[in-house]
Amino acid sequence: MAAINLHSVSVEFPVYNVNARSLKKEFLRLATGGTVREDENHRVIISALNDISLTISHGDRIGLVGHNGSGKSSFLRLLASIYEPTRGKIDIQGHISPMLDLMPGIEMELTGYENIFIRGTLLGLTRTEINKQTQEIADLTGLGDFLTMPTRTYSSGMLVRLAFAISSQIKPDILLIDEIFGTGDASFIQTAKERMINLLDQSSIVVMATHSDGLIKEFCNKTLLLEGGSVKYFGDTETALALYHGEEVLTETAS
Amino acid sequence: MESIFSPATSYETDTVSDNNKPFNIKKEQRRLALKDIIDGIIKWRVWLLISYLDVKLRYRRSSLGPFWITISMAITTYSMGYLYSHLFHINLQIYFPYLVAGMLSWTLISTQVTDLTEALSSSEGLIKQIKLPYTIYIHKIAARNIIIFFHNIIVIIPILAIFHEVAKVNFNTLLLIPGLFVIYVNSISFGLILGMIGARYRDIVQIIKSLIQVAFFLTPIMWSPDILPAKDRLIAVLNPLYCLVELIRAPLLGMTPTLLTICVSALVTVIGIAYSFVMFAKHRSRIIYWL
Numbered sequence: 001m002a003a004i005n006l007h008s009v010s011v012e013f014p015v016y017n018v019n020a021r022s023l024k025k026e027f028l029r030l031a032t033g034g035t036v037r038e039d040e041n042h043r044v045i046i047s048a049l050n051d052i053s054l055t056i057s058h059g060d061r062i063g064l065v066g067h068n069g070s071g072k073s074s075f076l077r078l079l080a081s082i083y084e085p086t087r088g089k090i091d092i093q094g095h096i097s098p099m100l101d102l103m104p105g106i107e108m109e110l111t112g113y114e115n116i117f118i119r120g121t122l123l124g125l126t127r128t129e130i131n132k133q134t135q136e137i138a139d140l141t142g143l144g145d146f147l148t149m150p151t152r153t154y155s156s157g158m159l160v161r162l163a164f165a166i167s168s169q170i171k172p173d174i175l176l177i178d179e180i181f182g183t184g185d186a187s188f189i190q191t192a193k194e195r196m197i198n199l200l201d202q203s204s205i206v207v208m209a210t211h212s213d214g215l216i217k218e219f220c221n222k223t224l225l226l227e228g229g230s231v232k233y234f235g236d237t238e239t240a241l242a243l244y245h246g247e248e249v250l251t252e253t254a255s
Numbered sequence: 256m257e258s259i260f261s262p263a264t265s266y267e268t269d270t271v272s273d274n275n276k277p278f279n280i281k282k283e284q285r286r287l288a289l290k291d292i293i294d295g296i297i298k299w300r301v302w303l304l305i306s307y308l309d310v311k312l313r314y315r316r317s318s319l320g321p322f323w324i325t326i327s328m329a330i331t332t333y334s335m336g337y338l339y340s341h342l343f344h345i346n347l348q349i350y351f352p353y354l355v356a357g358m359l360s361w362t363l364i365s366t367q368v369t370d371l372t373e374a375l376s377s378s379e380g381l382i383k384q385i386k387l388p389y390t391i392y393i394h395k396i397a398a399r400n401i402i403i404f405f406h407n408i409i410v411i412i413p414i415l416a417i418f419h420e421v422a423k424v425n426f427n428t429l430l431l432i433p434g435l436f437v438i439y440v441n442s443i444s445f446g447l448i449l450g451m452i453g454a455r456y457r458d459i460v461q462i463i464k465s466l467i468q469v470a471f472f473l474t475p476i477m478w479s480p481d482i483l484p485a486k487d488r489l490i491a492v493l494n495p496l497y498c499l500v501e502l503i504r505a506p507l508l509g510m511t512p513t514l515l516t517i518c519v520s521a522l523v524t525v526i527g528i529a530y531s532f533v534m535f536a537k538h539r540s541r542i543i544y545w546l
Contacts, residue, residue: 013544016455081386084540101384107308109315114308121304122385150315 002094002173002204004056004079009088011049011074011229048074050229051088056205063216063237064209065244066226072209075226076100076176079207094173094204097123101178112147112154112162113138119166140165140195168195175203179210213241288536295390302391306399324406332358332410339477352414352422352508357476359411360503363404363438364496365467370396371446372453372463379546389535389542390443393450397442401435411507423509430511434502437520441499444527448534454545470496492516495523 037045049071056062064072077083078090080098106115116137120130138147141161143154151159177196200206200219210216216223216237223240225233233240295302314320335358336351343350371393375382378392415422452459471477473494480491491497498512498519505512512520 016545077383082383083543096386098385107312109312110308118304118308121301122381122387124298124301126300 001058003058003092004174004205005089005091006052006054007089007091009049009052009078009085009090010047011078011083012045012047012086013083015044015046048083048229049078052231053088054224054231054234056207058204060205060222061200061220062205062207063220063223063240064207064226065211065216065223065240066232070226071229072226073100073178074229075224076178076207076209079174080176092174096174096176097167097172097203098176099167099178100176106151106159106163108152109150111150112141112143115151115162116147116166123167137165140168140191142191164192164195168192168199172203174205175199175207177206177208177210216241284540285536288532288539291388291535291539292390292532294388295394298388298391299394301387302394303398306395306402309395309399310402321403321406324403325409328359328362328407329410335477343478348418348421352418353479353504354477355411355414356422356504356507357500359404359407359507360500361471361474361476362407363400363503364499365471366400366403367397367438367442367446368449368467369460369464370400371442372449372460374446374450375454375542376450376457376460376546382543382546389450389539390447393443393446397439397446400442401439404435408507421508425509427509427511428506430506431503434506434512437502437524438499441524441527444524444531447531448527451534451538451542451545454542474500476500493519495519498523 037047052075064075066072074083076098077100078085079092080096080100081092082098107118110118113134116134117130120133125133141147143158143161146154146158147162151162154162197219206219208215208220220237222235223233223237224231225240225244233243310321314323317323319326332355336354337347339345339354340347340350374392374396375389378395381387382389382392411422415424449459449463453463474496475491475494480488480497483491492513492515498516501512501516502520505516
């Protein structure tokens, strides 16, 4: 059973190349982003996530919404164990696969096939597992013979196809997705969507950050609305989206 | 409307307060650091593959490929050996093999130091994207330099043929294997420290690069400790870098490292492992925020 438990988790990080004294005033006036403060050593500290407590249980499909800098990516990195909480406790059961940023890890000088192999190894697959899946991945990319060429010859859309096909190949318990339906042409988006639905169905827990209301309404049974690194609302998707778009909602008192 | 959590309606408050006790955190950090180190070793396939590709990639579009490493090493060491034996009026028979073997050894150690300082900061993209043990990135660089060393080592073969009276192939040559193992262990432990410092303070990389140049002249590589007066010789011989260089140089010439060299190397290794573990346990969770 996959499950995620957060007990009043906060994530704060220092920013080293900023002089706190000179930038403090302007920083504090910023509307977006986490709260910025200065610590005792005059370093600039950003609290990306603030005292978050919630439980995500088996079968949950969570949509993650919020303005730019509200902490969506930090939240996903926290769930991916990339960020460790500065305070509080996080408890995750199940194998996690992050699809946060597809591009890093693609080596431009290597061919498509070689990249499939590296990525598979990085994600913890064995040689035989990769060999078994290579054909399937190759079909999904729809790149044909281009896979034998160095990826530096690819267009950006082709790169997305490759990266997505490789990443979607692993079958995790918990799937984390950060805004990936950006590029790619119509036909690929269609295949990718089918692939995603397949992947979503196989995963026990999905947490998906996106700006597309349609996707959230279609897939998610719950929605988490973040604002300035804190939970503004967690629960019913309709209410969360309404709140996010600034509409007056009757159930607002509930949050 | 099944689950709406406000931060106030927390649950299992006991668990929360339990885990905020400081001694628990320290113990937990030590456990996580150890887990990272062990996972790093278990995932050897990952770092061996990426370090191998790293070498391959660098020479992808050149016809000789990685053997450019060997060729450029041969050009450097052979010309240095010839030039300096004439400049210093030393017997070519003795000096040439000594310098070439010393340079092979030094190149391995110095590139380990400079590359490992950037080990974590250069892998930023991957570290922020996939959760892998931090030690994997250290292994990746350390293994890459060992692979390069095996390309370089070909340079010694003509020397063994031409200067066979000084540089011999015998049972002592096999000591190369434990020697390389000790170098590798030290690369991981000191590399972890250097990598963390390099990630936190970006100027360190430049400082290390200049210091390693100075160390090259201070360490007996181009010169032998025998040219020093007896009382100064001990200082040169106790130099940990000299001892590590000797672990490779002596077997390459068919000799055994001295007992003193082995003792100093062992001491350095133990200190390195202990210190790096303490540092890693203390700072591991912060590394991501330094990148």
